[in-house]
Amino acid sequence: MLRPQILHFDSLPSTNLEAAKRAADGAAEGLCVVAGEQTAGRGRRQRQWVSPLGAGLYFSIILRPQLDQSLWPLLTLMAALAAHDALLAACSLETDIKWPNDILVDEKKLCGILAETVDTPSGRAVIVGIGINLTQNAFPPELETMATSVEAATSARPELANLLEALVRELATHYDVLNGPGGNAEIIRRWCMHSSYCEGKLIRVTDGSETLVGTTRGLERDGALRVETDDAEIKVLRAGDVSSVRPR
Numbered sequence: 001m002l003r004p005q006i007l008h009f010d011s012l013p014s015t016n017l018e019a020a021k022r023a024a025d026g027a028a029e030g031l032c033v034v035a036g037e038q039t040a041g042r043g044r045r046q047r048q049w050v051s052p053l054g055a056g057l058y059f060s061i062i063l064r065p066q067l068d069q070s071l072w073p074l075l076t077l078m079a080a081l082a083a084h085d086a087l088l089a090a091c092s093l094e095t096d097i098k099w100p101n102d103i104l105v106d107e108k109k110l111c112g113i114l115a116e117t118v119d120t121p122s123g124r125a126v127i128v129g130i131g132i133n134l135t136q137n138a139f140p141p142e143l144e145t146m147a148t149s150v151e152a153a154t155s156a157r158p159e160l161a162n163l164l165e166a167l168v169r170e171l172a173t174h175y176d177v178l179n180g181p182g183g184n185a186e187i188i189r190r191w192c193m194h195s196s197y198c199e200g201k202l203i204r205v206t207d208g209s210e211t212l213v214g215t216t217r218g219l220e221r222d223g224a225l226r227v228e229t230d231d232a233e234i235k236v237l238r239a240g241d242v243s244s245v246r247p248r
């Protein structure tokens with residue numbers, strides 16, 4: 001059973017970095033780090049995560065999974081489910097999960113998740129970082145065609161404390177599901193219920209060097225995405241940036 005404990009900071013370089021340092025110093029599973037702003041917020045693929053004061057929820061949690069390491073990609077799917085359910089519970093906001101773990105509203109990104117591993121004296125830990133745009137100030141105006149916020153999507157100013165409480169609760173619930181009997185399959189089943197990207201979606205995937213277009217055909221047991229190409233070949237993707245393609 002996950003027992004979350006929350007540490008609040010006004011400002012940090014990155015909540016992931018702070019959580020990783022604390023994990024390396026022996027902090028227990030369930031320690032959560034929250035900051036009012038990040039001065040060096042990190043995104044996937046070495047990108048920056050712009051994190052101005054009060055404009056977003058900047059959150060990281062330490063996990064020390066007992067799962068087989070080949071299944072650790074499911075941790076980010078589990079975190080995306082938790083963020084999805086927290087947004088629904090605290091903000092009455094229905095969202096779509098884009099593989100593997102972006103949260104979208106009307107195809108614009110509202111929340112990103114970055115999982116990083118850190119070696120610690122009691123074994124390898126995973127830091128799951130979650131950034132949720134609360135207001136439009138969370139990102140620069142030039143990203144307005146690609147990004148959105150809870151405030152824009154609900155026409156109401158979100159209450160950070162309520163959203164944080166819901167997020168921590170949903171993470172504890174879904175982490176327990178993942179660790180329980182049949183947990184992998186159950187997390188994938190729930191993920192697919194809340195993702196239009198699971199089955200039958202025409203997508204483009206880029207990994208920096210190669211681009212692939214195809215139709216999604218569900219997930220493998222470790223969360224990898226199956227994509228059927230034009231020549232009916234099934235490719236299994238474990239990394240990459242996914243975008244939806246409008247059918248011709």
Ligand code: BTN
Nearest residue numbers: 014041042043044059112129131
């Ligand atoms: C992405 O690129 O989509 C992932 C973004 C993850 C951002 C969050 S904000 C809290 C935590 N601390 C960080 O430095 N990054 C993550």
